[in-house]
Amino acid sequence: MNFFQSLRRLAAGPLREAGYWVLLLLLAGAAVLPARAQTAQEPFGRVRIQYKKFNWEEFSTQNFNVYFYAGGEASARRTAEYAEQELQRITALVGYFPYSKTTLMLYNSVGDLRQSNIGLPVANAVNGGEAQLAKQTKVQVAFTGRQTDFKRELSFQITQVLLNDMLYGGSLREVLQSNYMLQLPDWFVSGASAYAAEGWSIDMDAYMRDMVRQYPSGNRTAQFFTRNPRLAGHSIWNYIAERYGYGTVQNVLNLTRITRDVEVGISSSLNVPYKVFLRNWVSYYRDINTGGALATLVVPAEANRLSSRNKRGLDVFSQPVFSPDGQHLAYAVNEQGRYHVVIANRDGSHRHTLLQGGYRTPDQQVETRLPVLAWRGNAQLAVAEMQQGRMTLHVHDATRTVLIGRLRGRCACATRPPFSRPTTRCLI
Structure with missing residues (x-):
């Protein structure tokens, strides 16, 4: 009897029975391992992006x-x-x-x-x-x-x-x-x-x-x-x-x-x-x-409303500023941190969004002082805003969403930045 015949007899006898048990144990282990891995998994926590290092x-x-x-x-x-x-x-x-x-x-x-x-x-x-x-x-x-x-x-x-x-x-x-x-x-x-x-x-x-x-x-x-x-x-x-x-x-x-x-x-x-x-x-x-005297207070007419938004009461309108000729109005709309800069005619018609930025954070304080807006003539609008933890100043074409100039660095705009006359310099 050669080696292969002996191996065939063992496989038909006790070795086959042992193989069944080994296979059963392997299947049971395969079923248990994913369950253990599932319970050991921990989700990553959420963090906010930090653009600067705070040395407290x-x-x-x-x-x-x-x-x-x-x-x-x-x-x-x-x-x-x-x-x-x-x-x-x-x-x-x-x-x-x-x-x-x-x-x-x-x-x-x-x-x-x-x-x-x-x-x-x-x-x-x-x-x-x-x-x-x-x-x-x-x-x-x-x-x-x-x-x-x-x-x-x-x-x-x-x-x-x-x-x-x-x-x-x-x-x-x-x-x-x-x-x-x-x-x-x-x-x-x-x-x-x-x-x-x-x-x-x-x-x-x-x-x-x-x-x-x-x-x-x-x-x-x-x-x-x-x-x-x-x-x-x-x-x-x-x-x-x-x-x-x-x-x-x-x-x-x-x-x-x-x-x-x-x-x-x-x-x-x-x-x-x-x-x-x-x-x-x-x-x-x-x-x-x-x-x-409170009974004589006059509620503003509904026809004078410039925007029909804010039905949920989440939007904050800020920084309204008229162009020098008084024909256009620029203002910011902030919804829980996500803001839009809107330009419209003085009667509220032809509204268009010039730019948008920020992100919604319902559980955090919102900076309503930014962006700060200022007209440069009747055709350009300067926008001071916070980007990646730093103040930036952009000059946009008021009629189109076109960026004309950009200034970025260590600057702070606490109030509306006034332009000199002629409008070639800006005080920040």
Whole structure:
């Protein structure tokens, strides 16, 4: 019997049975390996593009850890002093003092702030809790060119961090537990923070006047919160302070924290059923916006509207500027960071988009001061905008989407850049 005959007999006998088991084990292993690989895969996190390197420096005060970078030390010192004063006022209003220091991260411009990765939403539940905790315990503020706007935003964010710490807790475990047990509407914290930062405000008053004109009767209140939860909540807290007293604000906040229910917190503090409270709130603003001198206010005619956009209320129109002969109007339309430069005749006809740029960021602050527009004669338009973290200045043909000139470098346009006469030089 040769070697091949012996091998054939083994294959027909015990070796065949062993081969079946080996094949079965290989198939089982092949089925298990993809399952293990699937559970081990982790998706890549989202990050924002950073065009510059931030070399952070730090100093501490009694209640804040302040971070800044090159060019922002003097502003950071003044901001820390103002934040300490505001914290005393805000804690007296809400009746709560933080147990740990708050982190202040100060940016020299909104363009720098938009490169921050703090607070990015992630899909994973655990990482999402960590991201929310990081966002709740850090204040990120950018200087926008006006001290009043900067201080108002700083006060708003400090109050928001303080209320989140008060209502949700300061640790990751408390945040996750409170998120499950305490479901607050969007207007509650944002509205209270806005009221603590400003008190009564022009934006809040104008919003409620516009809403009660659209809905002059009826008891439904959902539409007031749908359009702008922050301004609607701002008006609620202003109504509570005006109607029931300044000290009632902290009573509502504390009872909401204890009962973990907004309706119970409001009705128990004010001794009014929640639905009756909402009807009284709307009636209050209807009364003050329908009598006296306010009744004579004239609403602009619909025929004078130059644009039919902004039905969702997301667009911000800015930088309107007429050409020297007054025949053309240039303006910018910003939708959550994505902007368009539009040129139209003075009556709104023959609109065309000259250029567009930026990108939408619904969860970030938007720079509404840019792009800055200025006419060079009646046929050319200069546009100062932020591109890849740097200011650029372009000159376009106003009648066509043609780029005539470009200047890029370390320049800053805080206001509309004026051209000299004759229009050969631009002051930036």
